[in-house]
Amino acid sequence: MVDTISRAALTLFLATTDATIVxxxxxxxxxxxxxxxxxxxxxxxxxxxxxxxxQPLYGRISDIVGRMNLLYSxxxxxxxxxxxxxxxxIGGGGIVSCVWVITAExxxxxxxxxxxxxxSITWSCxxxxxxxxxxxxxxxxxxQLMERIQTSFLNWRWCFYLNLPLCLIGFLILFxxxxxxxxDPPAHVSYSFCRRFDFGGLFSFMGGTCCIVVGFSFASTIxxxxxxxxxxxxxxxxxxxxxxxxxxxxxxxSLFPPTMFKNVTAVTIxxxxxLHNAAFNAxxxxxxxxxxxxxxxxxxxxxxxxLPYSLGSSLASMxxxxxxxxxxxxxxxxxGQNMVISIGFLISTLGFALLNLLNExxxxxxxxxxxxIAGIGMGILFHAPYQVFGRAFKSSExxxxxxxxxxxxxxxxxxxxxVAGAVFDARMTSQIISNQDIKLDPSIDFSTLKxxxxxxxxxxxxxxxxxxxxxxxxxxxxxxxxxLLVSGMSIQKVLDRIxxxxxx
Numbered sequence: 001m002v003d004t005i006s007r008a009a010l011t012l013f014l015a016t017t018d019a020t021i022v023x024x025x026x027x028x029x030x031x032x033x034x035x036x037x038x039x040x041x042x043x044x045x046x047x048x049x050x051x052x053x054x055q056p057l058y059g060r061i062s063d064i065v066g067r068m069n070l071l072y073s074x075x076x077x078x079x080x081x082x083x084x085x086x087x088x089x090i091g092g093g094g095i096v097s098c099v100w101v102i103t104a105e106x107x108x109x110x111x112x113x114x115x116x117x118x119x120s121i122t123w124s125c126x127x128x129x130x131x132x133x134x135x136x137x138x139x140x141x142x143x144q145l146m147e148r149i150q151t152s153f154l155n156w157r158w159c160f161y162l163n164l165p166l167c168l169i170g171f172l173i174l175f176x177x178x179x180x181x182x183x184d185p186p187a188h189v190s191y192s193f194c195r196r197f198d199f200g201g202l203f204s205f206m207g208g209t210c211c212i213v214v215g216f217s218f219a220s221t222i223x224x225x226x227x228x229x230x231x232x233x234x235x236x237x238x239x240x241x242x243x244x245x246x247x248x249x250x251x252x253x254s255l256f257p258p259t260m261f262k263n264v265t266a267v268t269i270x271x272x273x274x275l276h277n278a279a280f281n282a283x284x285x286x287x288x289x290x291x292x293x294x295x296x297x298x299x300x301x302x303x304x305x306x307l308p309y310s311l312g313s314s315l316a317s318m319x320x321x322x323x324x325x326x327x328x329x330x331x332x333x334x335x336g337q338n339m340v341i342s343i344g345f346l347i348s349t350l351g352f353a354l355l356n357l358l359n360e361x362x363x364x365x366x367x368x369x370x371x372x373i374a375g376i377g378m379g380i381l382f383h384a385p386y387q388v389f390g391r392a393f394k395s396s397e398x399x400x401x402x403x404x405x406x407x408x409x410x411x412x413x414x415x416x417x418x419v420a421g422a423v424f425d426a427r428m429t430s431q432i433i434s435n436q437d438i439k440l441d442p443s444i445d446f447s448t449l450k451x452x453x454x455x456x457x458x459x460x461x462x463x464x465x466x467x468x469x470x471x472x473x474x475x476x477x478x479x480x481x482x483x484l485l486v487s488g489m490s491i492q493k494v495l496d497r498i499x500x501x502x503x504x
Contacts, residue, residue, distance in 0.1 A: 045417050049209075051096070052410035052413075053210075055407045057202070062101060071095065071098035074095045075171050078167060132304070132307075197253060198252040200252070201252075204242060208237065208243060213414060215233040217418050224426065260393075268490035269386075269389040273405065274412035275480065276348075276378070276483060277410075278479065279480050280313075290466070293469075294462055296449070308369070312378075313379030315379065320344075320379070324336045334391055338487075340380055341388070342488050343380060344377050344381040347373060352473050354369075359466045359467070359470070360465075389401070420475065423472060424472055427468040428464060
């Protein structure tokens with residue numbers, strides 16, 4: 001079983017790394033494709049939005065075609081999407097969903113907490129690999145490290161091409177490991193799928209989310225006061241509101257079980273998970289932009305400079321998992337997880353508040369220490385919320401509630417990146433317009449700002465970029481503070497329903 005889960009975790013690592021690999025590549029991609037600053041985040045948003053949109057379907061489809069068949073199909077779709085650089089998130093979402101479901105089915109109940117922690121650590125480790133790999137393939141200056149390979153060969157497209165051999169290796173490993181694992185679909189599920197699945201809830205949730213994301217993404221281009229911007233955001237909120245009413249009264253198998261909204265702890269966890277992933281994703285993408293645009297680093301140098309943030313989040317998750325396991329053996333409840341959640345949000349709020357002090361003239365020490373504090377706080381929060389959430393429901397409700405949990409988690413990451421892009425672009429555009437001496441092309445190559453002449457113009461432009469990125473931290477800091485307050489007041493201690501055993 002250990003080998004099986006370990007190899008499944010490698011596949012999960014593949015899908016989650018792809019969500020962050022473009023963080024250090026985006027300035028290069030945007031310059032190469034003549035994208036404006038308002039279109040800067042759309043690569044990440046497109047991946048996360050498709051990953052989110054198809055998430056509720058995977059559990060039901062796996063009941064019909066089988067977990068293994070859906071996992072293999074998701075790997076194939078992910079590889080094809082990477083080859084075409086077109087919606088690999090569809091396959092990536094299937095990989096994430098299948099790995100967690102398979103783990104829940106083949107792992108004994110008393111061992112699930114341990115393996116959910118292991119998968120969460122895998123998730124956080126992808127935050128380290130993504131920016132480094134993206135930086136390796138994106139900078140022309142990286143040719144010195146690669147024996148001056150021609151630029152036409154080594155470029156940002158390898159961020160996507162790299163997935164092809166990895167998908168093949170992952171498929172072969174999983175096929176050899178999981179071929180004896182039997183996870184047969186229940187009988188007659190295909191007949192009941194169309195009759196019972198909550199298509200209305202799915203379309204309303206994703207329709208409302210897409211309207212809000214698109215509205216924020218285009219706000220700075222067409223104007224915050226534009227009728228289209230206002231209509232999209234309001235329409236999205238109305239659709240979500242109507243969808244919530246529908247969910248409460250539908251006779252179908254709703255995306256969010258009615259018992260979930262009656263559980264204060266569950267609702268609280270969903271809120272803080274949404275806020276946590278919104279801040280983490282915004283931090284990953286815009287910290288990478290800060291190092292490249294404000295400091296003039298190459299993509300690879302930016303990936304290395306991000307190690308305090310990304311490695312801090314990864315390493316922090318490991319002792320957190322050990323502490324939770326040790327505390328749970330002593331107390332037989334989720335008080336350890338509750339403690340970890342509060343500490344995590346306290347540290348991350350402090351870290352993001354300190355990021356507001358960074359600018360284009362900051363010394364190296366604060367550029368390392370402040371992101372490290374923010375990353376440690378983020379990493380502490382990777383798996384504790386899910387453990388509290390899972391123990392708040394009966395075993396028969398766990399599969400549906402887990403699907404809802406990851407739906408909210410992915411939605412938070414998507415909306416967070418879209419909102420961060422909107423506030424960054426709005427601040428930068430307003431400052432450039434107000435300064436008559438600055439004339440920049442709508443498609444800004446952030447990596448060339450360090451070469452602007454004269455020096456006075458360069459200094460002014462770098463200051464504008466730096467203060468514009470600060471608006472992202474200004475938005476994220478109070479969101480994390482709200483999550484801290486909500487978690488401290490609303491999360492209840494949930495007793496562990498698993499009887500004590502010497503093996504847990």
